[in-house]
Amino acid sequence: MFHRQFATSLKHHIRSHKIGYGCLSALLVLLWSADKLFPLPAPGRDSFNVIVVAKDGTPLRAFPDRAHIWRHPIKLDAVSPYYIQSLIAYEDKNFWWHPGVNPLSLLRATYQWLRYGHIVSGGSTLTMQVARILDPTPRTMSGKLKQIARALQLEYHYSKTEILDLYMNFAPMGGVLEGVEAASRAYLGKPANRLTHAEAALLTVLPQLPSVLRPDRYPQKAQLARNKVVYRMRGIWSTAEIKDALTEPIAALTVREPLLAPLLAQRMKSQNPGQLRIDTTIDSIAQQTVETLLVDRVNVLPPRISMAAMVMDNRTAEVVAYAGSADFTDRERFSNVDMVRASRSPGSTLKPFLYAFALDEGLIHSESLLSDTPQSFSGYQPGNFQQNFHGPVSVSEALVKSLNVPAVQVLDQLGSVPFVAMLRRGGLKLEFPKGAAPNLSVILGGAGARLEDMVAAYSSLARAGMAVTPRFVPSAPLQERRMMSEGAAFIVRDILETGGPVGRAVEGNGSYRGIAWKTGTSFGFRDAWALGVSQRYTIGVWVGRPDGTPNPGFFGANIAAPLLVDIFNALPDGRNLSPNPAPATVKQEKICWPSGTRASDNIIDGNEDLCPLQRTAWTLNGIAPPTFPDRLQAMSPRLTYFVDQQTGKRVLPDCAQHAYRQQQIMRWPAALQLWLDPDLHKKSLPPEWDSSCSAHYSSSYSDGNALKIMGLNDGELIRQANGGKLPEAKLELRGSHGEVNWMVNGRLLTDKRINQTIKFPNAGRYDITAFDMQGNFDRIGVSVQMQ
Structure with a gap:
């Protein structure tokens, strides 16, 4: 009997479990089907705005989503732990263990609703709040049930950390702000990982009534709500921390769109499609400094004038400041045109590279004699900016004074095509009109160049001749290209900074010590340039009208150079005066004019006839090349003649009346004869002819000025x-x-x-x-x- 009863009971028990398992399975199938039929709305990548940030995380510019909402994507590990603590303690202290809903909270909310006839507290968990953010529902019973179902879906599809991430990124923070990072940046001017206890409490309570508790508009209401959260943190925060939090005032910033380096941000966005956060190399403080200097300067200039500036760290090639226009808010000044990337005539700013290449080719040294006189180069007749000439000048003087004719003279020897090829080898690609070929005008601005590329090329003067490609993002590799030798870079930089070995510079001395810089002005005053290097930075400045309209009276020295110097002065280590030792390939030597060669090769037994002028020069690789051949007279640079030992006058062996000796002098280039001072000019000519030789030569040449x-x-x-x-x-x-x-x-x-x-x-x-x-x-x- 007992066995029969046990067997019957066991059959009923098994049958009931089968029914239970079947019901559970059916319920699971139903839930799975419902999940598939009513999928959880998931935020896509287009739910976030694209944000471009500086090296320290400061937003440079944010591009809002389609609804014009500002959200800055952030993860849990990038938020202050104080915020996580206050959020969990205040909003949902059981967040880490419940399945998406808290039954006790829901029962309490239902009881309050039945008693008072309206919703007193929602009983919502953080998961339910995220569900309502993703799929908004009305504040009704049906809406609450749907919210609960969505919360369960969230817990099924996401981890607790992922759900918390969603809340931190989408919680309403007032106005167009959503998410803790966007609110922290907008209201507090700092990233969310640097929140204080009081600030964490403020951002915790703000989503409850984001329009009413905005700290920038209603600081008193925001403070009362914040303090409510702070009091709730007893037992989690120390007494001292709570006391400090309660006494901390509400000091919110006015919400403004971040707008630093706006044109660079636009450029980075277009170059990195689909990337939500773009980290750059920009130094936010340096960027603000440069933009402030540009705005202050441009406000005193005529309408439609714009400016551009770029600052690059020589050590890393990182661009630390980038201003494509002077004032991004001033549309009359073509603020949307990025002049860092625009191709413009560089004026005289290519001259340092010309002299560096000529040094490397063994054509010149720092004191080579050049002719700043009216000259014609196959029909091309360059003139100087000031429309005057200086006569005999050295390479150092020609570079410092930015003289045009000597530069064309050197380019004529080097060759226009090789010069352009050498620039391209170093990374500086010039732009010529369609069908045009390089010619002598290229050294005076007869081709286009970009400020960005000019800064990269000038960095070679501070990097032992190695030019770099500017880096705008930390992930970009360091790319170097040989522009010139280390020795040529040293000599040219020394000339630009100090004027060369004897310090004859105009631009490089005095208040500008520590900066090697060069200015340039394009034809018709369309573009004013200044580029310079220090040990730490390479900086470029451009001033003009983006539409190419001339600006009479605007040239590099008076409009761009002062701004360049101001930027150097404003940056830390901008004018580092650490010594720049000469490399082993460079040394100082005495040379002679007009020969251009070493004094030791011209002064024999104390006779200085072949060396009427001595100068101290930088020579490269032990080469002291002679002065360029005379373009006006195809004659030997040395004039050999005979002198009567009694009269000291010029004779020939077949007409000499007394013993005679042979002498030599160096001829000055014919184009320079007119520019020599009287004493030097007299020394440059042989003595007058002796009367005994009158039958051989006309007496009209009895002196050196018979014309x-x-x-x-x-x-x-x-x-x-x-x-x-x-x-x-x-x-x-x-x-x-x-x-x-x-x-x-x-x-x-x-x-x-x-x-x-x-x-x-x-x-x-x-x-x-x-x-x-x-x-x-x-x-x-x-x-x-x-x-």
Whole structure:
């Protein structure tokens, strides 16, 4: 009997468990089906705005989502632990163990609803709040049930940490702000990982009534709500921490769109599609400093003028400041045009590279003799910015004073095509008009260059000749390219900073010590440039109108250089004055003018006839090259002649009356003869001929200045004739020998005949000069008066 009863009971028990298992299985299938039929709305990547941040995490610019909501993506480990503590303690202390809903909280909320007839507390867990954020529901019973179902779905699909991440990124924080990071940046001006206890409590309570508790608008209400959270933290925070939190005032910033380096941020966004957070190398403090300097400077300039500046750290090639326009909010100044990337005429800013390449090619040393005189290079006649000439100048002087004719003279020797190729080898690619080829005008701005590339190229002066590719993001590799040798970089930088081995610089001395810099002005005053290097930074500045309209009176030295110096001064270590020792390939040597070679090779037994002027030069690789060949006279640079030992006058062996000796002098280039001071000019010519040799040479060459311009007298006044015909003068040169040259107001005429017709198109003073290949010259000045 007992066994029969036990067997019957066991069958009933098994049958009941089968029914239970079946019901449970059916319930699970139902829940699974419901989950598939009503999937949980998941935030996509487009739910977040793209944010570009500085190296320290400071937002540079944020691009809002489609609903114009500001969210900054953040993970749990990037938030202050004080915020996590206060959030869990205040909002959902059982968050880590419940399945998405808290039955006790729901029962309490239901009881309050039945008793009072309206919802007193929602009983919502953090998971339920996230569910309502992802799938908004009305505050009704049906809405609450749907919210509970969504919360269970969340717990099924996500971990607790992931759910907390969703809350921290999507919790409403007032206005267009969502998420703790966006609120912390906007209200408090700091990242969420640096929140104090009081700030963590404030951001914890803010989502409850985000419009009412905004700290920037209602600080008193926000403080009361914050304190409520702080009191709830007893037992979690220490008494001292709670006391400090309660006494901390509410000091919220006015919510503004982050707008640092806006054009760089736009560039990074376009270059990194799909990336929500883009970290850059920008130093937020340096960026603010540069932008402030640009705004202050541009506000005193005419309308439509813009500015651009870029600062690069020489050690890492990281771009620490980038201002593509002067004031991003001023549309009249073409603020949306990024002039860091625009191709513009660089003016004279390529000259340092020209002299560096010529040094590496063994064509020059720092004191090589150049001719700053009117010259024609196959029909190309460059002039200087100030429309005057200096005569004999060294490479150092030509570079510091930014003289055009000497630069073209050096480029003529180096070659335009090799020069452009060398720049490209170092990473600086020039842009030419379609179908145009490199020519001599390239050194004066006859091609386009970008400020970004110019800064990269100039860094070679501070990096032992190695140029770099600017790095805008930390992940970018360091890319170096050889622009010039270490020795050439040292010499050019020393010239730009100090004027060379004897310190004759104009721009590099005094208050500018510690900066090696160069200015440039494009044709028609369209672009003003200044680029410079210190031990720490390379900085470039551009000023002008993005549409290319000329700006008369704007040139590099007066408009761009002061801003460059201000930026160097404002940056830490901007003008590091640590010594820059000369490399082993560079040394100082005495050289001679006009030969250009070492003094030791020209001064023999104390005779200085071959070395009338000595200068101290930087030489590279032990090379002291001679002065370039004379372009106006194809003659040996050394003149050998005979001198009567009794009279000291010039003779020939077959007409000498006494013992004679052979002597030599160095010829100055013919183009420089007119520019020598009287004493030096006299030394540059052999002595007058002895009368005993008059049968061999005309007495018209008895001195070094036998030429005479005939047809006008020095100081003569010329008036315009009746009828309005332009005045002119027919001139003749007497006493010349060989080819002659004429100049009018410093401009060389192409006609080299003895007889000339000079036309005077305008009133004013005209200086007329003529000279021959022997160094003889005559000069007159006349005044022209128009009716």
